[in-house]
Amino acid sequence: MIHGVEHAPRPLRPGLARVLLSIVIIGYLAGVIVAPLSGPPPASDLSRVLLQPFRPLLGGLYLSHGYRFFAPNPGPGHSIRWTITLPDGSSRSGAIPDARVDRPRLLYHRRFMVAEKIAGLVPPPDAPSEVRASARAEWLPLVKGVADNLLRAHGGERVTLEMVEHYLPGPDEVVEGRGGPDLVTPLGTFARRGRLP
Amino acid sequence: MIATPRDRPPSRRPLRSWLSDWATAWNAFWFTVVDPLPLAVIRFGTGVLLAWSSLVWLLDADAFFGPRGWLAPGDVWRMNDQPWQWSWFFAAADPTAVRVLGGLSVCAAVLLAIGLATPLAALVSLLALVSAANRAPLNTFGLDDTLGMLLIGLVVGPSGARLSIDARLFGAGGGGGAVGTRANVALRLIQVHLCVIYFFSGCGKLFGASWWEGTAIWGAAANVQYRTLDLTWLAAHPLAVNAITLATLFWEVAYAALVWPRLTRPLFLAMAVAVHLGIGLTMGMMEFGLAMIVANLAFVPAAVWRRLLTHRPVTAPTFLRTDLA
Numbered sequence: 001m002i003h004g005v006e007h008a009p010r011p012l013r014p015g016l017a018r019v020l021l022s023i024v025i026i027g028y029l030a031g032v033i034v035a036p037l038s039g040p041p042p043a044s045d046l047s048r049v050l051l052q053p054f055r056p057l058l059g060g061l062y063l064s065h066g067y068r069f070f071a072p073n074p075g076p077g078h079s080i081r082w083t084i085t086l087p088d089g090s091s092r093s094g095a096i097p098d099a100r101v102d103r104p105r106l107l108y109h110r111r112f113m114v115a116e117k118i119a120g121l122v123p124p125p126d127a128p129s130e131v132r133a134s135a136r137a138e139w140l141p142l143v144k145g146v147a148d149n150l151l152r153a154h155g156g157e158r159v160t161l162e163m164v165e166h167y168l169p170g171p172d173e174v175v176e177g178r179g180g181p182d183l184v185t186p187l188g189t190f191a192r193r194g195r196l197p
Numbered sequence: 198m199i200a201t202p203r204d205r206p207p208s209r210r211p212l213r214s215w216l217s218d219w220a221t222a223w224n225a226f227w228f229t230v231v232d233p234l235p236l237a238v239i240r241f242g243t244g245v246l247l248a249w250s251s252l253v254w255l256l257d258a259d260a261f262f263g264p265r266g267w268l269a270p271g272d273v274w275r276m277n278d279q280p281w282q283w284s285w286f287f288a289a290a291d292p293t294a295v296r297v298l299g300g301l302s303v304c305a306a307v308l309l310a311i312g313l314a315t316p317l318a319a320l321v322s323l324l325a326l327v328s329a330a331n332r333a334p335l336n337t338f339g340l341d342d343t344l345g346m347l348l349i350g351l352v353v354g355p356s357g358a359r360l361s362i363d364a365r366l367f368g369a370g371g372g373g374g375a376v377g378t379r380a381n382v383a384l385r386l387i388q389v390h391l392c393v394i395y396f397f398s399g400c401g402k403l404f405g406a407s408w409w410e411g412t413a414i415w416g417a418a419a420n421v422q423y424r425t426l427d428l429t430w431l432a433a434h435p436l437a438v439n440a441i442t443l444a445t446l447f448w449e450v451a452y453a454a455l456v457w458p459r460l461t462r463p464l465f466l467a468m469a470v471a472v473h474l475g476i477g478l479t480m481g482m483m484e485f486g487l488a489m490i491v492a493n494l495a496f497v498p499a500a501v502w503r504r505l506l507t508h509r510p511v512t513a514p515t516f517l518r519t520d521l522a
Contacts (some may be wrong), residue, residue, distance in 0.1 A: 076420065
């Protein structure tokens with residue numbers, strides 16, 4: 001026996017209810033399996049076809065997950081550096097996330113996810129121009145939201161944002177006390193309403 | 198003349214027998230009456246974590262759920278599957294409404310943890326978690342995935358039948374109806390879902406060279422953004438990094454198969470505690486680590502909890518004898 005819970009020797013009698021419940025269980029678990037099978041990429045066309053009837057279930061119950069924790073490789077961390085110009089002309093700067101002010105740690109992590117998820121859409125500055133232009137259409141609306149939130153929270157007039165990819169040192173570099181430069185990608189300067197020309 | 202099973206062609210009998218064996222095994226797996234005590238323990242852990250998570254959402258409610266937050270309501274579709282990924286925060290047009298809904302989430306989670314009006318609390322908690330996660334997809338991570346999976350099990354099963362105010366006030370049936378096979382269905386859903394999570398997480402890692410090379414743990418340890426405990430001293434111990442990485446990979450890939458046999462289950466559960474506590478302590482994701490440990494409790498038999506609750510020692514035979522009443 002390889003069952004995982006402690007049983008009392010009293011199974012239910014067969015019946016229509018059990019058959020119907022079995023169908024519901026199979027349908028639910030099929031959705032749970034199809035979700036990570038269909039994304040993130042790479043994924044088969046078949047899995048994407050199979051996903052379609054499960055979209056209401058997976059969306060409605062927040063089950064549409066890929067479960068690729070730290071896969072395929074743990075990569076470098078990211079943050080969004082910001083500089084805000086206030087109405088009196090002074091400026092204020094900071095980063096998302098910021099371990100010094102984002103407490104408790106769960107709040108830090110929820111803000112950290114903003115940088116990490118947008119970083120997944122922003123190509124490096126040396127990427128081909130057509131790749132950067134195509135990606136920009138995806139990340140720009142999200143970055144505008146980040147800018148708007150910062151302007152609201154700080155009462156600012158305009159904000160300049162940069163994506164920072166923090167250098168991930170190898171073991172040898174740490175042993176020798178060496179490091180490397182962070183990769184900085186400008187995201188733009190945004191005013192209270194929309195992006196500045 | 199009536200045909201008896203012995204008169205049927207021999208070739209059909211094995212198929213019938215095979216199908217019958219499948220039906221019997223399916224019924225035994227899903228539809229057996231079990232003690233809901235493990236589900237109650239999971240309910241408490243989930244309720245506490247959810248209450249804390251809901252409070253943290255409230256700390257910056259306008260940024261997470263407001264019209265001028267991290268993600269404008271009109272841009273949510275860019276990150277999730279609209280219209281299916283609904284949220285009651287879409288209807289919250291002003292800061293007061295956002296806070297009322299956030300406060301409702303906290304209340305429901307607290308009631309779930311203490312087991313008061315448990316079925317309703319579990320349902321509202323699930324709706325609250327789904328609403329928060331679907332409204333703020335820029336801010337979600339594995340903690341929300343795990344809590345959602347647990348809450349579905351708690352809605353399905355009689356999670357308030359034990360260790361609850363409901364049970365004290367109304368008896369064992371007060372926390373979610375008569376105790377029957379629902380507890381087993383709920384625990385099975387959590388167990389199978391957990392196996393799906395580890396299977397796909399492990400398979401995803403098999404794409405990565407750093408997991409095969411045994412260096413992936415270094416990538417996590419050296420990442421300053423995650424770090425809460427400095428593990429860079431591991432740089433001087435590359436073989437230890439290899440061992441930790443490969444053990445983690447093997448554990449995750451094999452979990453879905455080896456957590457079921459009684460012989461390997463304690464080992465895999467112990468490894469789960471080590472891995473998730475390690476992630477929590479060193480990478481600052483303690484809530485996520487604890488949520489995964491709570492999910493793994495679905496594999497701890499009721500006999501173990503009964504002994505723990507009566508301050509009796511848990512012996513190896515108690516832990517391994519999981520299929521006995």
